[in-house]
Amino acid sequence: MDKMIKLMVFLVVAGVTLAQEYGEDELEIEHLLRQYTRTPVDDSIDVFTMKVLKAAYESREDKNVVSSPLGLMMLLSLYERAAGPAAKEELARFLGEADAKQSSEWYKDLSVTLSELEPQQLAVAHKIAVSDKYVLDEQFAAAARAYRSELDSVDFSKPMEAAALINQWAAEKTKGLIKEPVSADSLTPDIAAALFNVIYFNGHWNVPFKAEDTKEKNFYVSRGVAVKKPMMHLRHSLYFRKSKELRARVIELPYKEKGFRMVVVLPDHVDGLPSVLKKAAQKGLLSDVSRLSPTGRDVEFDMPKFEVRTKLDFKNILSKIGVSQIFEEPAPGLVKNTPVKVSKVFQEAFIKVDEKGATASAFTGMFLVPPMAPPPREPLKLMVDHPFLYAILYRDTVVFAGTYSG
Template sequence: MLRILLLVSLSIAFAVEEDEFFFFGHEYKRTELGDAVDKASMRLLKDLYESSEDKNVITSPLGVLTLLSLYSTGTTGKIKEEIVNFLGLPDYKKMTESYKSLTEKFTEMNPEFLTMANKVYVASRYELTDEFTAVATRDYHSEVQALNFTNPSEAAKIINEWADQKTRGNIKNPVDENTFSPDTAAALFNIIFFQGHWHVPFEKADTVDKKFQLSATESVQKPTMHLVQSLFYHEDKELGARMVELPYKEPGFRMVVVLPDAMDGLPAVLDKLAQKGVLEDVFAMSPPGQDVDIDMPKFEVKSKFNLKDVLVKEGVSSIFNQQAEGIVKGQGVEVSEVFQEAFVKVDEEGATAGAFTGLVLVATSSLSEPPPPLPFKVDRPFLYAILHQDTVLFAGTYTH
């Protein structure tokens, strides 16, 4: 049996500061695809958090989902059924149309802030089927390149150069010669790179060391950013968490920070979000009628996962033990590995003294004093998600 290596999502996100912004509104629509990506993303995040020794986790579930959608186009039967069920859309046609549209939207965005790239490498001694090649290039905007996997060190060098270029030097060596075996027939790759600039400035001078609780009894000092500003906010007592939205300058992008009420409440919040997703709460956010006084640690997280066990747990197992006949001409293939390397950095790098020029209007009375700021102290393990409109691009946890 020939093997196909599915390398998922070399993904990276930055958040850096700009000196001023204008707030143009908050008009996002909730879609069927957004809901499906959301729920699959929260399940993956929970599984990775639970299976990882390091509870600082960053993942780009969209990279996983995109490549599974592409892979499914060369499959039939149980393999296709499991992928469709996991991706959470009503049927195969809806799934492929949705990911075709999503890929087109993201690959055509300004690469200064978002790069989404798919690539299929096929072993030099094989050919992809005409149908799979057409779908990969036309619908998934994927490059297709022949590669000599019998020289694994040279193959790894070529792939790493592509990853380095697409992530602007931030993910350099995701593969090595041991990644590939002599029977590797093809490899599918996805890269998502996001570099956003805060709409709301965090002044670098306001960043000081503050206490971050690792647990109820243990704490450390963390460089902590500070901001007092009108932000979208929501409380969910059933979830046991509060959340704020930090918008980016780039249209449609935002980070949502979910802060558990309890010091040790992150696992319980993850359990609940894995069942319902985060979008229900995201779309319930609104200006609270007062400024939000937020403290949030600067952080940088890098994760590398083998996703095979997680996908099997989520019901996607046939890709690893059943043949896909529609990818490589004259050959059945199965997936040998699914892995992901992701990186996120959130800070105020490049900050300059600036003015906040934003408007969020709330009803006021000339006779009343403005209410005091609402405290939002991110001083305990929390989770976060980076979205474009209603689509989760990245999701992660920060615990230490």
């Protein structure tokens, strides 16, 4: 290996917890009236996320997967500023704009916007750790600061101390959900720099799942094979769409936190998740999400509570979806006077969905109808009782995505 090309490590740490509380009338009205401005980069994040999720799902025996490709894309957009010409061209295509500079500016603005949200709800943070033997290029350091990145000098020749420093930062930013994403064994003295990202989300349902309504019910892991899972229950009017293209039903669960929502994509058939993933990797989810509409009647909705932790090696995944130059072409503009190339890209992500916080509240609604209104329609029944896809969005930006297969 050329001694002038030092190793660079990417780390994306993602943590997400989801709790439920009773919503308020004002929040319900605000949700119904929400207007989001969907951008071309939102579409790129959407498709990239689904491609990554499909590749991760196919590469793992455990089909319960959670990931935050958004965190990876923000790091890649920052790395693009220092990359060589072939990597720049490749990254621009995947990040969403033909003009790499325009794309990087958009991700910088997104990074700033997300970092300014209430940190108890959403925390987005970046850290650039440069070896104490090197100095960051001035232009790259300025770009990193514009992304609101923390810059630190680290002695990678002391792997125990370096790992402890990184892990302390990750644990702090994820509120203890992800404590040791980096091992001392993974750090070597020839690392020149490391880029880290953390995304932490703690959301509360706008409409409640009551803990006392959760019951053990069948979840079909495949045709004719069922296991018992604790299924949460909700009866409420929700946004819904039956997608002929995805061959799935799409339903939206809004969060109390402004702009956030979970979208659940339930395949029409028990074994339909691979097909849904294939189609989503081609077109994304936003085209269906944008066409969600109120059901006009209550929905009897059942969904499993679950907890998933996923560790992903992104090097193989990225190569499968067409991002390879970052591992082959040295970046001349990241470390001063020293070209570096990516050696490893990995992520640890966590999600927990349960009824926490839903024990002492109530939601009250009053509906007015014309005197000759027809009788209420029977509620729509939707049982999420087989493998499904889910995504958490901030406005029209996909922040987390995953699959649950029981």
